[in-house]
Amino acid sequence: MKEVISTTTFFTLFFTLHTIVSWVFPFLNLGWLLAWLLIVVISLIISKFLYEWLERQEEGYLPPKRRNLLFFSIVIVGLSLVAVQYWNEYKEKPFSEVLAHYSYPDQIMINPYEGTDPITNKSTIDDLMNFLSQYNVQKVKNDKGERALGGHELVWDNDKGLNGPAVVMVLISEDNIWVNFDRYEVLNGPIDIEWVEQSLTIN
Incomplete structure (x- = not known):
């Protein structure tokens, strides 16, 4: 499960940071190459940290039910961000x-x-x-x-x-x-x- 959670976290962070950068800096042009690289690196670092933390806590106070709750929370946050971005882009x-x-x-x-x-x-x-x-x-x-x-x-x-x-x-x-x-x-x-x-x- 820790692999799934960390992978989901990576993509959630990637799309979240991508959305924030797009809103704040709508015209990066060639700068997007650097921005994407930074977003990937930041997402990887945080996901790796979360994976290692989950690994340390796997036998401690983070039983399967809590791990599942964490996973679904991350998924819900990611889907909510995508939905909000889509709504904001296409609303009247x-x-x-x-x-x-x-x-x-x-x-x-x-x-x-x-x-x-x-x-x-x-x-x-x-x-x-x-x-x-x-x-x-x-x-x-x-x-x-x-x-x-x-x-x-x-x-x-x-x-x-x-x-x-x-x-x-x-x-x-x-x-x-x-x-x-x-x-x-x-x-x-x-x-x-x-x-x-x-x-x-x-x-």
């Missing part, structure tokens, strides 16, 4: 909550492949962010990583990335908003595209 939320994972833009590129000038006016940026924040969205699965054709694309640097600024790409259509390759369905839409177009012409 204001779009402002999605944007909160990224730094606030100092300037915004509009449809960058068309060679348009960026928006640098703070008042225009604030109006645009406030306008988008009024919509409630829900993340939907986008297994193929596809993005809609057309719409209006907003691009800005995200300084919350650890390995230099990460690029945030927001693609707006009437019924969906893509943030990078994550698709969010607009629940209280459709989005007023005419207002967006008018706003993008003011700089």
